[in-house]
Amino acid sequence: MRQVVGVVISTPDFSGGKIMRVLLVEDDKALADGLSRTLRGSGYAVDHASNGELALKAAGEENFDLIVLDIGLPGISGFEVLEQLRKNRHLGSILMLTARDSEADRVKGLDLGADDYISKPFSLPEFEARVRALIRRSQAVHTPVLSFGRLKLHTVAKRAQIDEEDIDLTPREWSVLEYLLMHAGQVISKDQMLQALCSWDSSLTHNTIEVYVSRIRSKLEKAEISIRTVRGFGYMVEDPDAGAQ
Amino acid sequence: MQAPSSLKKLLTLWLVGPLLALIVVSAVPGYFLAVRAANDAYDNGLLDPAIAIANYVRENEDDVQVTVPPAAIEALRIDTIDRIFFRVTGPANDMIAGNAFIPLPDLPMDTTAQSLYSTVLEGQAVRVAAISIPRRNGNVLVQVAETTLKRERLLQDILVGALTPAILVAVTAAILFWFGIRRSLLPLAHLRDEIERRSPSDLGAVSGSGAPLEVRPLVFAINQLLARLEQALEAQQRFIANAAHQLRTPLAGLRTHVELMRREAGKNGASTLIDMISGETERASHLANQLLTLARAEPGSSLPIARVPVNLRELVFQSVQAWVPRSLVRDIDLGFDLADAHTLGDPQLLRELLANLLDNALIHTPRGGRVTVRTRREQGFAFLEIEDDGPGIPESERQRVFERFYRLPGTTTEGGGLGLAIVHEIADRHQASVKLLTPPSGHGLLVRVSFSEYE
Numbered sequence: 001m002r003q004v005v006g007v008v009i010s011t012p013d014f015s016g017g018k019i020m021r022v023l024l025v026e027d028d029k030a031l032a033d034g035l036s037r038t039l040r041g042s043g044y045a046v047d048h049a050s051n052g053e054l055a056l057k058a059a060g061e062e063n064f065d066l067i068v069l070d071i072g073l074p075g076i077s078g079f080e081v082l083e084q085l086r087k088n089r090h091l092g093s094i095l096m097l098t099a100r101d102s103e104a105d106r107v108k109g110l111d112l113g114a115d116d117y118i119s120k121p122f123s124l125p126e127f128e129a130r131v132r133a134l135i136r137r138s139q140a141v142h143t144p145v146l147s148f149g150r151l152k153l154h155t156v157a158k159r160a161q162i163d164e165e166d167i168d169l170t171p172r173e174w175s176v177l178e179y180l181l182m183h184a185g186q187v188i189s190k191d192q193m194l195q196a197l198c199s200w201d202s203s204l205t206h207n208t209i210e211v212y213v214s215r216i217r218s219k220l221e222k223a224e225i226s227i228r229t230v231r232g233f234g235y236m237v238e239d240p241d242a243g244a245q
Numbered sequence: 246m247q248a249p250s251s252l253k254k255l256l257t258l259w260l261v262g263p264l265l266a267l268i269v270v271s272a273v274p275g276y277f278l279a280v281r282a283a284n285d286a287y288d289n290g291l292l293d294p295a296i297a298i299a300n301y302v303r304e305n306e307d308d309v310q311v312t313v314p315p316a317a318i319e320a321l322r323i324d325t326i327d328r329i330f331f332r333v334t335g336p337a338n339d340m341i342a343g344n345a346f347i348p349l350p351d352l353p354m355d356t357t358a359q360s361l362y363s364t365v366l367e368g369q370a371v372r373v374a375a376i377s378i379p380r381r382n383g384n385v386l387v388q389v390a391e392t393t394l395k396r397e398r399l400l401q402d403i404l405v406g407a408l409t410p411a412i413l414v415a416v417t418a419a420i421l422f423w424f425g426i427r428r429s430l431l432p433l434a435h436l437r438d439e440i441e442r443r444s445p446s447d448l449g450a451v452s453g454s455g456a457p458l459e460v461r462p463l464v465f466a467i468n469q470l471l472a473r474l475e476q477a478l479e480a481q482q483r484f485i486a487n488a489a490h491q492l493r494t495p496l497a498g499l500r501t502h503v504e505l506m507r508r509e510a511g512k513n514g515a516s517t518l519i520d521m522i523s524g525e526t527e528r529a530s531h532l533a534n535q536l537l538t539l540a541r542a543e544p545g546s547s548l549p550i551a552r553v554p555v556n557l558r559e560l561v562f563q564s565v566q567a568w569v570p571r572s573l574v575r576d577i578d579l580g581f582d583l584a585d586a587h588t589l590g591d592p593q594l595l596r597e598l599l600a601n602l603l604d605n606a607l608i609h610t611p612r613g614g615r616v617t618v619r620t621r622r623e624q625g626f627a628f629l630e631i632e633d634d635g636p637g638i639p640e641s642e643r644q645r646v647f648e649r650f651y652r653l654p655g656t657t658t659e660g661g662g663l664g665l666a667i668v669h670e671i672a673d674r675h676q677a678s679v680k681l682l683t684p685p686s687g688h689g690l691l692v693r694v695s696f697s698e699y700e
Contacts, residue, residue: 030502041508072490099497120496121500122500
């Protein structure tokens with residue numbers, strides 16, 4: 001019953017030319033149809049598997065950058081699929097869809113190697129944001145250039161460009177910006193940033209982060225990327241690619 | 246209602262009661278033996294003077310005489326405890342010598358006979374030795390009577406000597422029974438403690454190790470009941486999980502398609518209809534979530550809630566991801582003021598509590614408003630506060646808004662009126678209180694949930 005619906009209409013720039021492949025594992029036909037349309041609309045090549053066995057077979061044959069995996073599958077459960085995928089050294093990201101309430105289920109999923117989870121019934125923009133974040137993360141592994149609207153990050157050269165024009169960033173500003181953009185669409189706490197960035201820069205504090213962010217803000221004005229302050233918590237970069245469809 | 250019977254009482258009664266009865270019953274022959282022993286000991290002493298007096302009886306031609314020497318009479322009076330009487334009765338039934346009328350014995354005539362018997366003389370119990378001697382003209386009867394003080398004393402001594410150990414045995418046995426019974430019933434008390442100590446959600450088997458043979462069937466029956474109960478709870482939980490799945494998956498599909506339709510329609514109008522469908526779909530999703538939460542949280546629900554250490558600060562931290570984007574869409578400044586605040590509870594229900602409070606705050610705060618989530622601890626309490634600068638809730642309505650499906654008069658915003666009811670019930674199940682207050686700024690609403698602090 002495996003259907004391949006991998007016709008790509010438009011490819012967003014950030015994929016670096018390579019078409020990202022997504023395996024959607026969901027037994028509910030209507031939901032699967034809606035989600036694969038959405039994913040195709042975002043420019044991904046989408047395969048659909050309606051049960052766990054087909055999912056494992058598909059993942060065994062081809063490499064997927066992201067697997068969207070429903071937990072409540074007929075036959076082999078999503079958890080078993082998850083476990084098997086990680087055992088088979090599946091390297092791509094896994095986004096878990098769960099309709100259950102149980103806290104234990106969520107923890108179990110993350111423990112078994114899921115990268116993120118989203119609870120049904122989710123809103124489409126929420127789903128798209130999660131997918132984008134996961135795709136970017138798996139992309140960063142093999143793509144040196146990441147795009148955010150008009151902004152491009154050259155991850156190896158550690159350079160940032162707006163419309164092909166270099167912006168002048170100190171190494172610290174670069175790392176703060178890279179961290180924020182890699183988590184675009186997510187709320188980042190200052191503590192999280194400190195933990196992630198401190199390994200090579202122990203002089204960072206909440207206050208210095210604020211200073212860097214305000215400098216980055218003024219340097220990115222032209223890129224139309226807004227770094228929102230979440231009062232008493234941290235920051236959130238609104239994903240410039242959200243709602244691009 | 247029948248008073249509960251106490252095993253301890255019952256066992257004590259059944260052991261001590263018969264023991265006492267046994268002692269009493271065994272004392273009866275003892276008493277008679279003692280009486281006989283007391284009489285035997287003194288009867289010979291009483292017979293001797295009677296024989297001595299009989300020896301003084303002289304017979305003439307036509308009458309019988311007796312001359313008891315004064316020394317012999319003195320000897321009879323030597324006793325310091327008992328009084329002694331004597332009487333010699335001739336054949337003509339006349340008193341020949343003596344000092345009292347002593348009731349006659351039942352003795353055969355014409356032979357020499359002696360008898361010992363008890364009777365009453367001048368109102369006193371006496372013991373009498375009587376000797377009947379046949380003479381030519383008839384019988385001569387010699388009687389010596391003695392009051393029974395010595396005998397009573399001896400009887401008393403014998404009885405006390407015999408009964409004291411018996412009573413001591415009885416008392417000691419009763420005390421030993423009491424402790425023995427207590428000791429034997431200890432496993433039952435342990436069993437009770439083990440069951441009492443359990444958390445309401447612990448339906449594992451009772452260990453019953455160390456329970457005596459007789460109690461094992463009870464432990465077994467309890468465990469069977471627990472197992473059945475657990476099965477029933479599991480079935481209920483499965484049902485809720487299934488219902489959740491069955492409801493949420495199609496709702497997710499519906500939302501996805503409505504959203505896709507909206508994007509499609511963006512190009513050629515008709516979007517008001519789609520907006521309405523979209524709004525209704527979202528309400529249905531929200532309601533499904535809330536009802537399932539209520540099913541878990543309501544007091545009547547037998548589903549156990551977890552009681553694990555929860556840091557409210559971290560709980561809010563984990564929810565930030567979901568709520569900030571929503572606040573941005575509504576152009577509301579959602580901020581945080583978080584300090585460690587530990588309590589015990591069910592993280593998932595607490596997350597629902599927070600979600601419903603935030604949902605309310607975001608719905609009722611106008612665009613450009615501020616909502617602040619605060620966690621803090623103070624004097625044994627862990628507080629979760631959500632403050633907004635929306636229209637607030639009038640004091641007169643603050644009780645009613647916790648009722649299910651109640652909506653403030655004149656409200657036009659969405660929301661099914663379940664949010665605060667859920668908050669209330671989740672708080673209840675955590676023994677936490679929910680207060681609706683006016684923030685220090687004087688307008689808006691401050692919801693304060695106070696949990697007891699867990700250190």
